[in-house]
Amino acid sequence: MKRIAILATNGFEESELKSPKEAMEKEGFKVDIVSLKSGEIKGWSDGNWSNSYKVDKIIDQVKAKEYNALMLPGGVINPDLLRINEHALQFVRDFFKQEKPVAAICHAPWTLISADVVKGRKMTSYKSIKDDLINAGANWVDEEVVVDQGFVTSRNPNDLPAFNAKLIEEIKEGKHEEQHA
Numbered sequence: 001m002k003r004i005a006i007l008a009t010n011g012f013e014e015s016e017l018k019s020p021k022e023a024m025e026k027e028g029f030k031v032d033i034v035s036l037k038s039g040e041i042k043g044w045s046d047g048n049w050s051n052s053y054k055v056d057k058i059i060d061q062v063k064a065k066e067y068n069a070l071m072l073p074g075g076v077i078n079p080d081l082l083r084i085n086e087h088a089l090q091f092v093r094d095f096f097k098q099e100k101p102v103a104a105i106c107h108a109p110w111t112l113i114s115a116d117v118v119k120g121r122k123m124t125s126y127k128s129i130k131d132d133l134i135n136a137g138a139n140w141v142d143e144e145v146v147v148d149q150g151f152v153t154s155r156n157p158n159d160l161p162a163f164n165a166k167l168i169e170e171i172k173e174g175k176h177e178e179q180h181a
Contacts, residue, residue, distance in 0.1 A: 011077020014043030074106025
């Protein structure tokens with residue numbers, strides 16, 4: 001069974017966690033919400049705090065090798081908190097080192113910039129962080145979903161159907177190097 005980590009904390013865009021999580025669970029994947037503290041994390045929707053979600057694992061108790069893929073939801077508060085947590089950044093870096101699928105939507109690439117994993121990668125994001133990504137060395141494009149060697153990015157919640165489909169496809173393909181074997 002494929003195990004997927006969703007890395008998130010308070011202030012994640014609710015639809016960007018809920019929709020991919022449900023899509024992956026429907027495929028039979030085991031999905032853990034990994035966060036900075038145990039308990040629950042609160043989502044953000046339509047400019048207000050929304051529902052709480054149970055945290056399955058805390059960041060300093062998990063390793064990338066325990067998972068087949070990593071998914072990062074957006075929201076403005078969530079990636080801003082994750083990008084200053086060294087455990088979260090190392091967890092992200094390890095997925096890239098292990099060449100496992102990583103997916104990020106909306107503002108989530110902020111965390112990837114701080115993890116120093118976007119240079120030279122073709123990707124997209126919410127339009128307000130386009131300059132941040134270009135300055136970090138990414139090849140930013142304005143497309144619904146972009147895939148670069150198992151790295152999946154999308155712009156906003158409207159892109160979720162395409163994002164979820166590509167995320168699932170990449171998880172099923174597995175590590176990028178396996179495609180050439």
